[in-house]
Amino acid sequence: MSVHPRRSAFFAAVATAAGLSGGFAFAGWTRRYIVLGIDRIVVDLTPAPVVNATIRTLGERGHLLHVALSLAIAAALLGGLAFGVLVIGQHFDLPPLIGALGATVVAAVLSLVLTGAAAPSLVLAASLGAVVAIGEYALAAPVRGPDAADGDRRRAVGLVSAAVAYAGLSLAIGSTATRRSRAIEAEPLPERETIDDLLAEAAATDLEIDGVEPPVSPIGSFYTVDINSAPPVLDEAEWGLTIRGAVEEPVALDYDQLRAQPVEHRYEALRCIGEDLNGEQMDTALWTGTPLGPLLERANPGGEYVELHAADGYVATFSRPYLEYGLVAYGMNGQVLPREHGYPARILMPGSWGKLNVKWVTDVVFVEEPTEGYWEQRGWNSEAPITTVAKLHAVNDLGDGSIEVGGHAYAGTRGIDRVEVSTDGGETWTDAELAEPLPGRDVTRQWRHRYAADDTHEVVVRAVDGTGQLQTEQPRDQFPSGAAGWVRRTVER
Ligand SMILES: Nc1nc2c(c(=O)[nH]1)N[C@H]1C(S)=C(S)[C@@H](COP(=O)(O)O)O[C@H]1N2
Ligand SMILES: [Mo]
Secondary structure: OOOOHHHHHHHHHHHHHHHHHHHHHHHOOOOOOHHHHHHHHHHHHOOHHHHHHHHHHHHHHHHHHHHHHHHHHHHHHHHHHHHHHHHHHHHOOOOOOHHHHHHHHHHHHHHHHHHOOHHHHHHHHHHHHHHHHHHHHHHHOOOOOOOHHHHHHHHHHHHHHHHHHHHHHHHHHHHHHHHHHHOOOOOOOOOHHHHHHHHHHHHHOOOOOOOOOOOOOOHHHOOOOOOOOOOOOOOOOOOEEEEEEOEOOOEEEEHHHHHOOOOEEEEEEEEOOOOOOOOOOEEEEEEEEEEHHHHHHHHOEOOOEEEEEEOOOOEEEEEHHHHHHOEEEEEEOOEEOOHHHOOOOEEEOOOOOHHHOOOOEEEEEEEOOOOOOOOOOOOOOOOOOOOOEEOOOEEEEOOOOEEEEEEEEEOHHHOEEEEEEEOOOOOOOEEOEEOOOOOOOEOOEEEEEEEEOOOOEEEEEEEEEOOOOEOOOOOEOOOOOOOEOOEEEEEOO
């Protein structure tokens, strides 16, 4: 029998769309979806120079790039499979359904291997197989007669319309599945009144500058940075934390035991070492958890270096003193820690870049010799001191000829003493107004400055940290130790 490559490609494309839709309907945007299974491998295999160049040029949007690539790979694999069985079926004149069955089995196995999730894999495979079957029948029994071309087109349009409807429905169902996967059923946080008081206290320090985040970032606008494109969905009943390795007495805690430890509420900032100097990956939250110190005392570690392991395959490494004021956090801004930020628990360590603050943490492992974590293997410096920065996030025209500029300043545990603003490109400097500091060792601080201006001018901002050290003027790229320099912006008049 003759082979119809173009018509086979058409059916293969529709089968692919149906498969990817069906799989999404069941899995949602989670690891159970084939695209994210592939994404993990793509991220793992991407060479460090490419990862670092992407962070530098695209920042957070870099995610879109590898997600798009993973989607393309998934489509190529499924499309190639569907096309292959259709062509082979025609070539060898196989009875219909043989190819559909084969495609279904292979797609199911492929998806299962990539995601470990049976149900979404079956729905994906069955959706793909169904369209392959339709293709097999259509290719085996082409419409004949004078209206053949018209009949073909009508069938094609019908099939595409059905596929589009199926995709739309899958998208809707899949979004619900995504939302459901993010939901958490855990005991609400204790000491509700204390938390509310602390949140109110933070809100009271807000300078309320248009375009500048409040002192404590709401959960929805607190940045996220992950090596994966969807958070792992962990079950608190199966989760546990161990402190082990070079310790005298290994410690193991399950979720209930963690929640039964002494409670601490703490304002603490996180900032990603990969962010632009004036980037948005810097936020403060109010965290609830238990101090790591007493747990470490129980373990009595001998090793001088630490590895933190997490359920998403992430590892952070650093030397032991960082842990001294560590917190095992299970709450954020009065909520049970959201999945995006590490549910069931994450470690927070004052004075460290965001990347050491491991989410979905499972093991604290003490070792005798330094080892390399996920980002260290890619060339980043795990113990680089946090650079001092004053960000310029808002330039507001107040309408009466005056201008308001503002943002947040941060210097890790050194704190912020002063922020200086220049409105003449750095010739002269004025002290900015500072928000009352949040009571915390490692927090961001809002600043604001208002002035009159008639002409176009350049605003420059710089901070002085708690040790009296002025923010370095010398610009530096984020790789490998964090961005430095002064933020400048031309204001047009
Ligand atoms: N398990 C795990 N922990 C992690 C990461 C990760 O990818 N996996 N990313 C790190 C990085 S690079 C940063 S900047 C912070 C971001 O924390 P957030 O997403 O809660 O803001 O988490 C850190 N902890
Ligand atoms: Mo980061």
